[in-house]
Amino acid sequence: MINSKRNKKTIGITGASGALGKELTKLFREKGYKVIGFTHSKNDSKLDLQSPNEWIKWECGKESTLKKHLNKIDILILNHGIYNLSRNNMNYENSIEINALSQFKLLNLFEDIARRNELNITKEIWINTSEAEILPAFNPSYEISKSLIGQLVSFKKNLLDKDTKNKLIIRKIILGPFKSELNPIGIMSPKFVSKKIYELANSKNYLIIISPNPLTYLLFPLKEFFNFLYCQIIYKYKS
Numbered sequence: 001m002i003n004s005k006r007n008k009k010t011i012g013i014t015g016a017s018g019a020l021g022k023e024l025t026k027l028f029r030e031k032g033y034k035v036i037g038f039t040h041s042k043n044d045s046k047l048d049l050q051s052p053n054e055w056i057k058w059e060c061g062k063e064s065t066l067k068k069h070l071n072k073i074d075i076l077i078l079n080h081g082i083y084n085l086s087r088n089n090m091n092y093e094n095s096i097e098i099n100a101l102s103q104f105k106l107l108n109l110f111e112d113i114a115r116r117n118e119l120n121i122t123k124e125i126w127i128n129t130s131e132a133e134i135l136p137a138f139n140p141s142y143e144i145s146k147s148l149i150g151q152l153v154s155f156k157k158n159l160l161d162k163d164t165k166n167k168l169i170i171r172k173i174i175l176g177p178f179k180s181e182l183n184p185i186g187i188m189s190p191k192f193v194s195k196k197i198y199e200l201a202n203s204k205n206y207l208i209i210i211s212p213n214p215l216t217y218l219l220f221p222l223k224e225f226f227n228f229l230y231c232q233i234i235y236k237y238k239s
Helices: 019-030 065-071 091-117 140-159 162-167 190-200 214-238
Strands: 010-014 034-039 056-057 075-078 124-130 170-176 207-210
Touching: 010 170, 019 034, 019 091, 019 190, 034 065, 034 207, 065 091, 075 140, 091 140, 091 162, 091 170, 140 170, 140 214, 162 170, 170 214, 190 207
Parallel strands: 010 034, 010 075, 034 056, 075 124, 124 170, 170 207
Antiparallel strands: none
């Protein structure tokens, strides 16, 4: 949960140079938080009141090199990804690596940091999976990668041991189409989406859903409920 003004936390944002990443950075900076921006871009180094306090350059596949930076973060927002616009849309491996496996590696790294943390501080990680996790996005490689990371996050959350649950809060961000360079016809503005994420993060809900599609608000809680039941069966079977 986002804390009071008296005890500001450090926010880490991957994909900080994208449309939503920029708006999240501005919003958290305006609220007085320290923001560390993670980016693949070689051109992002500007530091001002609307940029991250610190830029970290990184590459997918080299997530382990970020551990020293992740140690400083209280809330990590995994927001990086690609949306392949090629006509044949056959670059499945790249989409799966960036949209799913890279995020899952960072989730595991951050979980390990939270578990080893000897201070009485609960860390949070928010993962932007997209409503393409279960709804069509007219982009097969994107849909498959988002479905994969969505399932991985659900299983990770439901199968955490009790001690880790007290040290790490996992939230899933489900977004409908918002306007960006990759999706110029998006319905929602990234500024609107960032404000809603901030508002909804102050609830205790695992799901942060922002979409113009009413089906999203029905289908995702149902999916998560059945995932929860499935994981309970796994626990019972293992015991």
